[in-house]
Amino acid sequence: MDQIKKVMSMVATAGARIEWPADEEWRRQLPDWLISSFHEYTPEELQQYLKDKVTLGWDFGSWLAALKDRSWRWWGEDFSEKIVTITLLVDGWPYSLGAFTHLLRAAGAQSIREEEIK
Numbered sequence: 001m002d003q004i005k006k007v008m009s010m011v012a013t014a015g016a017r018i019e020w021p022a023d024e025e026w027r028r029q030l031p032d033w034l035i036s037s038f039h040e041y042t043p044e045e046l047q048q049y050l051k052d053k054v055t056l057g058w059d060f061g062s063w064l065a066a067l068k069d070r071s072w073r074w075w076g077e078d079f080s081e082k083i084v085t086i087t088l089l090v091d092g093w094p095y096s097l098g099a100f101t102h103l104l105r106a107a108g109a110q111s112i113r114e115e116e117i118k
Contacts, residue, residue, distance in 0.1 A: 001077065001079075001084055003031065003033070003107050004086075004103060004104065004107050005074075005077075006031075007030065007031070007034060007103060008074050008103075010029060010030070011067050012073070012074070014068075015068070020068050023060065023061055023064060026060075026064055027060070033106060033107070034103065034106050034107075035060070037058075037102070037105075037106035038057075038058055038059055038060040038063065039056075039057050039058075039059060040059060040060070041056070041059055057102075058098070058099065058102045063099050063102060066096065066098065066099035067099050067100075070095075070096075070099065070100075071090060071091045071092040071093070071094075071095040071096075072088045072089060072090045072091060072095055072097070072100075073088065073089050073091065074086070074087075074088060074089075075087040075088055075089040086104075088100070097114060
């Protein structure tokens with residue numbers, strides 16, 4: 001959990017800056033376990049995947065862009081036995097949690113469930 005909070009703290013800090021950091025700055029700052037979770041696609045791979053209508057995993061640049069322009073923020077967390085509940089506050093609709101879900105899986109989450117509370 002600490003590793004997820006550390007990454008999200010970095011994202012929140014970067015979001016408060018006037019200028020979002022360049023991808024290379026992020027590569028230097030983010031942990032190796034996260035950087036290694038991304039696939040770098042060649043143009044040929046992208047063309048083939050799009051032709052075959054294959055769902056692509058996150059690449060580094062797209063993941064960063066999704067976090068930069070997210071419409072949610074970390075609200076809190078709760079621990080009970082082997083379950084961690086993370087609460088995100090959604091600031092607008094539509095929203096996407098795909099980049100956050102990728103972070104959770106890269107950190108080792110085995111099961112993720114989304115639930116909306118109204």
